[in-house]
Amino acid sequence: MSVVPLPARRAAGRRPAARRTGGRHVAPYAFAAPFVVLFLVFLVAPIVLALWQSMFRQRAAGGLGFGGTRQREFAGLGNYVTALTDTGFTSGFARVLLYGAVQVPVMLVLALVLALLFDSAAVRFGRFFQAAVFVPYAVPGVIAALLWGFLYQPGVSPIVGGLTSLGVDVDLLAPGTVLWSLANIALWSNTGINVVILYAALQSVPAEVGEAARVDGASEVRVALSIKLPMILPALLLTTLSSIIGTLQLFSEPNVLRTITSNITSDYTPNMAIYTTSTEAQDPHLAAAMAVLLGVSTLVLSLVVLRISNRRNGALA
Amino acid sequence: MMWTTRTSPAAPRAGRAAALLCTVGLLAACGGGGGDAAAGGGDDPIQFWGWVPGLEEQVAQWNTENPDTPVEFHRMTGDDGKKVEAAVDAGAGPDIVQLSTHDLPDYVINDRVQPITEFVADTEDLYTPSSWQSVTLAGEVYGVPQGSGPTAMMYRADVFEKHGIAVPTTWDEYEQAAAALHAADPNVYIAGFSPSEIGQWTQDVSQAGGTYFGIEGDAWSVQVDSPESRRVAERWQRLLDAGLVKTTQMWTPEYWASVNAGEIATITYAAWFPVQLQENVADQAGLWRVAPQPTYDGTSVAGDSGGAADVVLAGADDLEGAAEFLTWINSDPEQVEHLISVGGIFPTALVGFESEALAEEMPYFGGQRIYDVFRQAAEVVPPTWTDGPANGQVDADITDGFGAVATGSSTFAQVLAEADAAATDRLTDMGLDVVDPS
Numbered sequence: 085m086s087v088v089p090l091p092a093r094r095a096a097g098r099r100p101a102a103r104r105t106g107g108r109h110v111a112p113y114a115f116a117a118p119f120v121v122l123f124l125v126f127l128v129a130p131i132v133l134a135l136w137q138s139m140f141r142q143r144a145a146g147g148l149g150f151g152g153t154r155q156r157e158f159a160g161l162g163n164y165v166t167a168l169t170d171t172g173f174t175s176g177f178a179r180v181l182l183y184g185a186v187q188v189p190v191m192l193v194l195a196l197v198l199a200l201l202f203d204s205a206a207v208r209f210g211r212f213f214q215a216a217v218f219v220p221y222a223v224p225g226v227i228a229a230l231l232w233g234f235l236y237q238p239g240v241s242p243i244v245g246g247l248t249s250l251g252v253d254v255d256l257l258a259p260g261t262v263l264w265s266l267a268n269i270a271l272w273s274n275t276g277i278n279v280v281i282l283y284a285a286l287q288s289v290p291a292e293v294g295e296a297a298r299v300d301g302a303s304e305v306r307v308a309l310s311i312k313l314p315m316i317l318p319a320l321l322l323t324t325l326s327s328i329i330g331t332l333q334l335f336s337e338p339n340v341l342r343t344i345t346s347n348i349t350s351d352y353t354p355n356m357a358i359y360t361t362s363t364e365a366q367d368p369h370l371a372a373a374m375a376v377l378l379g380v381s382t383l384v385l386s387l388v389v390l391r392i393s394n395r396r397n398g399a400l401a
Numbered sequence: 402m403m404w405t406t407r408t409s410p411a412a413p414r415a416g417r418a419a420a421l422l423c424t425v426g427l428l429a430a431c432g433g434g435g436g437d438a439a440a441g442g443g444d445d446p447i448q449f450w451g452w453v454p455g456l457e458e459q460v461a462q463w464n465t466e467n468p469d470t471p472v473e474f475h476r477m478t479g480d481d482g483k484k485v486e487a488a489v490d491a492g493a494g495p496d497i498v499q500l501s502t503h504d505l506p507d508y509v510i511n512d513r514v515q516p517i518t519e520f521v522a523d524t525e526d527l528y529t530p531s532s533w534q535s536v537t538l539a540g541e542v543y544g545v546p547q548g549s550g551p552t553a554m555m556y557r558a559d560v561f562e563k564h565g566i567a568v569p570t571t572w573d574e575y576e577q578a579a580a581a582l583h584a585a586d587p588n589v590y591i592a593g594f595s596p597s598e599i600g601q602w603t604q605d606v607s608q609a610g611g612t613y614f615g616i617e618g619d620a621w622s623v624q625v626d627s628p629e630s631r632r633v634a635e636r637w638q639r640l641l642d643a644g645l646v647k648t649t650q651m652w653t654p655e656y657w658a659s660v661n662a663g664e665i666a667t668i669t670y671a672a673w674f675p676v677q678l679q680e681n682v683a684d685q686a687g688l689w690r691v692a693p694q695p696t697y698d699g700t701s702v703a704g705d706s707g708g709a710a711d712v713v714l715a716g717a718d719d720l721e722g723a724a725e726f727l728t729w730i731n732s733d734p735e736q737v738e739h740l741i742s743v744g745g746i747f748p749t750a751l752v753g754f755e756s757e758a759l760a761e762e763m764p765y766f767g768g769q770r771i772y773d774v775f776r777q778a779a780e781v782v783p784p785t786w787t788d789g790p791a792n793g794q795v796d797a798d799i800t801d802g803f804g805a806v807a808t809g810s811s812t813f814a815q816v817l818a819e820a821d822a823a824a825t826d827r828l829t830d831m832g833l834d835v836v837d838p839s
Contacts, residue, residue, distance in 0.1 A: 143832030147619045149510040149790060150539045154832075166830075239655040239662075259808050344653045346596035346804030350797040363483050364793035365827065366507050368490075 131379070138163050138373035163373035172351040173374060177381065179263065180353050184331035187267040192323060194271070195278035200308045202279070203286040214283070218276035225273060229340035232269045237344055257345040269337050274330070278323045285319035286312055321393045325386055332382045335359070354378045446471035447723055450485060451499035451711065452478070453547070455743030459730055470722040489513045489714050496717035497727065499547065502535040502708045503788045503796075506614075509538050510790055510831075514712045516541035520724035527732040531782055532749035536710045539616075544712035545727040548746035550671030551778035552604045552704045555678060558690045558767065560589060560666050568692055572636055575695045579645040582666055593665050594641060595651035596803035599796045600706035601670060605633040607786045608694060608704030613824070614789030620834035621789055625799075626821035627838070629785075632697075634813035641806070641813075648807045657681045669694055671706040672747035672775040679765045686764065691771040693778060703778035705786065708749060747775060790831060795824050 141159040167173055198217060202210050220228065236256040238244045247254050256265045293315075294307050302310070313320075335355040342348040350364070351357035354374065362371035449460065449472050460474040475495065482504075488494030490511065500508065508514045518541050525533050532546035561568050561578075564585040569575040579591035595601060606612070611629030615622040624630070640646045647664055649656045659665060660682050668674065678689065694703050711731065713723045730736050732750040740746050742758040753759065759772040789795075802816030821837070828835045 141830075144510070145832065146834045148539060148616065148621060149831065149833045150541075152512050154510065154512070234654065237653060237655040239649075239658040259810070342597075344650055344655065346650060346800065346807055349801040349804060351801070360794070360797055363486070364797045365791050366511065366793075367791075 134372045134375050134379075137369055138376050141369045142367075159369065163370045164377065166370055167374045167377055170357075172349070173354065173357045176351055176354045176357050180331055180334050183263055183267055183334070184328060186264075187270055188324065188327045188331060190267075191271050191275050191327065192278060192320065195275050195282055195323065196313075196320070198275070198279045199282035199286055200312060202283050203312065204304055204308070206304070214279070217279050220272050221274065221276040223273065225336040226340055228269055228273045229337040232265070232272070233341055233344050236265055236341075257341070257347055259347045262341065262345060262347045266334070266337050266341065270330070270334075274327070278327070281323055282316060282319055285316035289315045317393070321389070324393075325389060328385055328389060329382055332378065332385070445718075446473040447497060447717070447719060447726065448473050448475065448495035449497040449711075449726075450475045450477050450481065450495045451497075452476065452481075453499065453709075453740065453744040453746055455739060456730075458743070459736055459739055463726060463729065467726075470719070470726065472726055485714075486511075486513065489716065492716065494714055494716055496719075497711055497713055497723055500544070500710055500712050502546075502710050503792045505536065505543060505710065505712065506538060506789050507791065507793075508712065509543060513715050514543045515715060515717060515720060516543055517713050517720055517724045517727075518542040520721050521545060521728060524728050524732065527728075527751060528749050529751065529779060531705065531779075531784055532708055532710075534784065535708055535788075536712070544710040545724075545731045546749035547709045547711055547731050547740070548673075548744075549708035549749050549779060550600065550604070550673065550706035551747060551775050551782060552608070552669060552671050552694050552706060553771075553774045553778050554667050554669045554692050554694050555675065555689055556667040556692060557663070557665075557685070557688055559688045560663065568690075569695050570693070571699055572695045572697055576636070576639065576645075579640055580643065583645050588662075588664055589666055590645060590647040590664055591640070592646050592667050592669065593651065593656065593659065594637070594646040594648045594807065595656070596648070596807045597800040598651040599800055601651075602633075602799060602803075603786075604669070604671065604694075604704035604706040605637075606630045606704070607706075607782065608702055609633050609697070610702075610783045610785050612786045613792060613795050614787045615785075616787060617836055620836050621828055622836045622838055623789075623821055623825045623828065624838065625795055625824055626817040630817055631814060634817055638806075638813045661685070672772070672778075673745055675763070675766070675771055676745050679763075687767050689766055690769055691766060691774045693774055701777070701781050702783060703781050705779075705782045709746070747772075747779070789824075789828070790833065791824070791827055794827065795820055798823055 139159060139161075140156050141163065142154045143157055145153045145155065147153065201207050202214055207213065223231075235241050235243050238248075238255065238257075241256075244254060244256065255261060289312050293311055297307050297311055333355055334353045338348050338352050339356060339359075342350075342352070350360040355378065358371045358374045358378065361374060362368050447470065449456075451474070457474055457476070460472050464471050477499065482498075482500070485494050485498050486508075490513070505514070521542055524545075528546050529549065532549050533542075536542055536544040536546055556568055558568075560582070564582060566578050566581050566585070567574070569578045575591065582589050582591055603613075606629060609629040609632050611627050611633070612624050615624055637646075641648075647659060649659050660668075660678075661684060663685075668678070675691065679686075682689075693701065696702050711727045713720060713727075717723055731740070732752065734752045737748055737750045737753040738756050738758060741748055741753055741756050748754065748756065748759075754776055759776065760770060761772070762768045762770050798820040799816060802811055802819060803813075805811035806813055806816060825835055825837045
């Protein structure tokens with residue numbers, strides 16, 4: 085997403101005009117200031133602070149630790165070593181990656197199919213269905229998890245009850261299934277927003293391109309796959325990236341479901357491990373190192389996806 | 402813990418924001434009149450955060466009677482306890498906070514609390530020895546005890562009667578009754594096993610004379626895995642392996658559905674549980690009774706699932722005023738009566754044992770004076786339990802492990818061994834001296 089050259093050129097052309105009225109120099113900075121200040125205070129500063137914190141640790145000078153004997157000392161990469169050798173923390177990564185490898189493709193394919201359907205002439209009551217698909221996104225994640233929690237619990241769930249009366253014995257909260265029950269919540273919550281993004285992208289596909297294809301005898305499916313899909317790839321990339329980031333950050337839903345099942349541990353996902361480390365283990369320095377590792381992995385994964393898609397885009401062009 | 406929505410309190414946040422603006426110097430008129438809260442006296446009010454129902458009225462009464470030492474109350478919900486820790490570490494936060502006594506060692510080690518020994522030392526005789534013990538660390542008193550959790554066994558009298566099974570008084574009888582009940586009616590279990598309800602674990606260990614930690618001279622001894630806790634572990638393992646306990650997560654709709662369906666014959670828990678039972682299982686009024694927690698050899702001994710205390714935090718200025726307020730609210734006969742009848746706490750102040758609310762005959766329990774049982778329990782809790790650093794992580798390790806035990810992929814004994822080793826490593830990493838007797 086490089087957008088530099090065009091505005092630079094235009095700005096160069098205007099420079100003499102700006103010189104005449106000196107005040108104009110200030111305007112861009114004034115407009116950018118709110119963003120820059122918030123960006124620095126709420127993004128850059130916390131990252132710097134986390135990096136700094138992660139390289140220290142608190143140590144008492146022996147004994148019981150009472151009476152303020154705790155000292156902050158430099159730990160170098162010690163916290164990172166501790167985090168990476170903590171099997172609870174690392175298996176949380178494996179878990180969310182497995183979850184993401186299934187949940188993200190399923191959700192995006194579903195969102196893409198729905199967006200293409202809404203865009204085609206085939207759908208009646210399109211506006212109603214678009215709203216219906218989007219509504220779950222407006223439900224806060226915690227509430228969504230509470231709602232689904234009721235539907236998963238044996239004893240109170242109509243779903244489990246119904247299946248049991250049909251002779252199907254299911255446990256939606258068992259160690260092997262609870263991850264997919266979580267994925268289902270995310271699917272329900274987030275498909276809508278992805279449909280909206282993809283549908284908006286489809287609106288910008290010029291109608292005449294599709295018409296030309298149809299005149300040449302292309303079917304509606306062919307138009308969707310060979311014309312619309314390639315043209316909305318950037319939007320698809322955007323939704324993929326944000327979904328992957330959301331996957332790695334998984335916290336609220338498992339945290340809520342944890343109150344109804346013991347098959348979600350306190351370090352089930354990386355973010356939960358960070359929270360537990362800072363609150364229960366009372367170790368903000370180790371938690372900072374874990375948070376940095378989570379941030380770096382998110383960045384790396386995002387770059388990998390960008391790289392792959394760039395290569396594919398290049399091949400298409 | 403429960404399925405309640407968590408709301409953020411707007412008022413204190415606004416107050417803090419205003420304070421922040423003052424320090425930054427953006428408001429010219431700061432420092433003068435302060436807020437409406439300070440209108441009563443010259444000093445800033447003492448900020449008190451707590452969760453016991455009815456504290457608002459007690460604080461209001463205090464403010465009427467003591468206009469020179471105003472107190473401002475904030476009701477804690479959700480993760481407010483974690484917020485307090487972060488705030489105090491950042492040099493802010495309230496002056497007094499209600500706290501689980503399990504968390505006190507961390508507060509002391511992290512310098513989040515101030516000793517109030519000189520102001521409250523002469524009030525020691527007003528409280529039960531075990532509760533005073535729970536606010537005293539290395540000779541300093543850090544708070545005033547507010548409630549405790551002595552345990553007893555609630556049971557379905559009708560179910561035992563129907564099947565002609567005697568109510569167990571020892572753990573051996575308990576296991577036999579478990580088998581007999583389940584054989585008589587396969588839908589009935591002696592108890593629920595709730596892997597993440599840590600209080601039900603610690604109360605049993607406490608009854609067995611065990612603890613998580615101990616203090617030996619100038620070192621922590623880690624006793625998560627001990628002969629006492631293993632004894633409890635073996636009993637639970639036998640019951641679980643034989644399918645005599647029903648695994649359900651306490652406080653969930655599923656759990657209450659199970660109790661309401663009559664699947665659970667006994668619930669062993671702390672003195673604050675009967676009110677919960679009454680509320681959530683209203684249809685079984687008159688069917689429940691309370692008996693002492695079964696014992697190992699018939700000698701009267703009970704567990705305690707942990708208590709609460711009010712502690713004075715690092716940022717407090719008026720230690721004397723805070724201590725005076727805390728002594729009043731937790732030991733004045735009228736206030737203790739209020740804490741029991743409105744707040745639903747089990748008293749730590751001895752005067753509370755004479756309370757009318759505790760002597761009440763409860764229709765839900767067939768007219769039984771159930772708090773007699775809990776009061777006797779409070780007197781026979783072994784004085785062994787000691788909380789230690791990162792207590793919460795020990796809880797988390799154990800409940801995480803018990804989740805695996807419930808599905809058969811681990812054992813109680815294995816979980817204890819692992820949690821014990823992890824605690825030993827953690828304390829060593831913290832730079833503390835550790836002895837591990839296990």
